[in-house]
Amino acid sequence: MFKNAYILIAAIIMSACSKEKSLQIDVFETASNGNKLTRLTTFSVQEDKSSIQLNPDKTFQTITGFGGAFTESSAYLLNKLSKDNRKKIIQAYFGKEGANYSLCRTHMNSCDFSLSQYSYAPTKDKALKDFSVKEDKADLIPMIKAAMQTSEDGFKLFASPWTAPPWMKDNNHWVGGKLLPEYYDTWALFFSKYLEAYKAEGIDIWGFTVENEPHGNGNNWESMHFTPEEMTDFVVNHLGPKLETDGYGDKIILGYDQNRAGLKEWVDVMFATEESSKYYDGTAIHWYESTFEVFPEDLQYAHKKAPNKYLIETEGCIDAEVPHWKDDDWYWSKEATDWGWDWAAEDEKYLHPKYVPVHRYARDIIGCLNNWVDGWVDWNMVLDRQGGPNWFKNWCVAPVIVDPENDEVYFTPLYHTMVHFSKYMRPGGQVVDVKHTDEELQVAAVQNPDNSIAVVVFNPTEHQKSFTITLGELSKDISINKQAIQTLVLTN
Known part of the structure; x- marks a missing residue:
């Protein structure tokens, strides 16, 4: 009896989780500090974050x-x-x-x-x-x-x-x-x-x-x-x-x-x-x-x-x-x-x-x-x-x-x-609308044919920066090193 109850509870939890959307982001950075397409998994995010807002419903040219x-x-x-x-x-x-x-x-x-x-x-x-x-x-x-x-x-x-x-x-x-x-x-x-x-x-x-x-x-x-x-x-x-x-x-x-x-x-x-x-x-x-x-x-x-x-x-x-x-x-x-x-x-x-x-x-x-x-x-x-x-x-x-x-x-x-x-950023992808609040950062985004979104963020300044990237109701806080380029690959 208890065994069947545990199975039922587990099934309910798995069903609920499957209905939730999670924003998966892989971050790769090249920087003056020696990073070369280095995959980053931890970030030292500052309080004064800027924002990067993706709007894939608005598209431009095809790559x-x-x-x-x-x-x-x-x-x-x-x-x-x-x-x-x-x-x-x-x-x-x-x-x-x-x-x-x-x-x-x-x-x-x-x-x-x-x-x-x-x-x-x-x-x-x-x-x-x-x-x-x-x-x-x-x-x-x-x-x-x-x-x-x-x-x-x-x-x-x-x-x-x-x-x-x-x-x-x-x-x-x-x-x-x-x-x-x-x-x-x-x-x-x-x-x-x-x-x-x-x-x-x-x-x-x-x-x-x-x-x-x-x-x-x-x-x-x-x-x-x-x-x-x-x-x-x-x-x-x-x-x-x-x-x-x-x-x-x-x-x-x-x-x-x-x-x-x-x-x-x-x-x-x-x-x-x-x-x-x-x-x-x-x-x-x-x-x-x-x-x-x-x-x-x-x-x-x-x-x-x-x-x-x-x-x-x-x-x-x-x-x-x-x-x-x-x-x-x-x-x-x-x-x-x-x-x-x-x-x-x-x-x-x-x-x-x-x-x-x-x-x-x-x-x-x-x-x-x-x-x-x-x-x-x-x-x-x-x-x-x-x-x-x-x-x-x-x-x-x-x-x-x-x-x-x-x-x-x-x-x-x-x-x-x-x-x-x-x-x-692959052929057939489309450039998508992106808004960002830090004028010192430069940003471009492309939604690929597989629906992943590649966002390139360039920080030419001499200091680290932090931003919150948002897609719909989902968001993530990221930091980028000074003099650095990052590619963020977003998959749902």
Whole structure:
């Protein structure tokens, strides 16, 4: 009798508990104190807490993905390392327990982060009979294939040309100049041949940006200039129709592909009419206009101009710097300078002060998420201790730095910063409304397809902060260290 009574009471308790909702939160932190995606389970919460209120009933853009770029430089370096270190890096970027990158870029023809200048069609011939991607077969294609084999979820890959072959241009040079109108159809054919060649290698290209940095880059490395009107003419009358005719009409075409301050001029032309926007699937942007400004008004304007199209950050990096080797403190210090520190016009110098590398990444990605950007792609995945190889000696920093001579790998704090977003905010998720009362904190939230909510909180200040995060009637008190990024994963 007593045994049956105990069973009944236990059943009632279990039934009652099953009807209660409990807010489960996993907290991962990267901070200047040495935490690297460290799981936190205890918190020293202060009395003066701020609040973070989630409202998943109000949603914004759908996430396309996060990731980095496959460059010849990165791929070449991987092949200089031991098999174990190559696997370690690929696993770190594409493994489910690593960054789990979901959106990546590569270059079509050479770029500054190539070992030399090359084109898939070096011979002047409108039919492109000698087209070949043989230059990519030693390093670049094997790196992409290794990533594909490692990624359980798969990733989208888009390609960007820095320039057409010099023989198609009005200056007959790798750098600068414009595509001659007589070669518009030939250049469109080039894109189609690239898709075909990569498909033959077992690689499916998701889409393209039409031209990397169509304003040029100071006559330095591979480039080709377009005005908004010229690019739109090329896309509407040549590239779009050619891809459609050749059975590639499903490939994504992103226009522009340069800094955000020029966005308004471009989207006004690209999306002026139904005809002009017919083949554009969205807009690509970079971050080099400033070391601190996200340009929210420009991003909002671009979204309103084409609310149903992609808005993707396709390139950003710590540029004009030689990487600091195994020195985490530097990445958390306000010592980095960019190209504009030396070269920006005097009236634009204010946009290029010294900055903290980790802060720049976290601030920009959060700012983008809160202003309709649906994808964010880093530049090189791997560079060496010099910040290359780079045929132009345009040194930059990557999240992973290697020393091929000694077969060593350094995962910088920038790598862990990317993981806070790429691993936990998944494609198909939606940015959700979030309100927070501490203006010094920066916050973005995404509800994933599995209904989990990933919240990234960034504390750039020099003191610990505490907050109460609330979802409906459920809440939890959290503390975040000084100079820290946290990802909070909420599951019901």
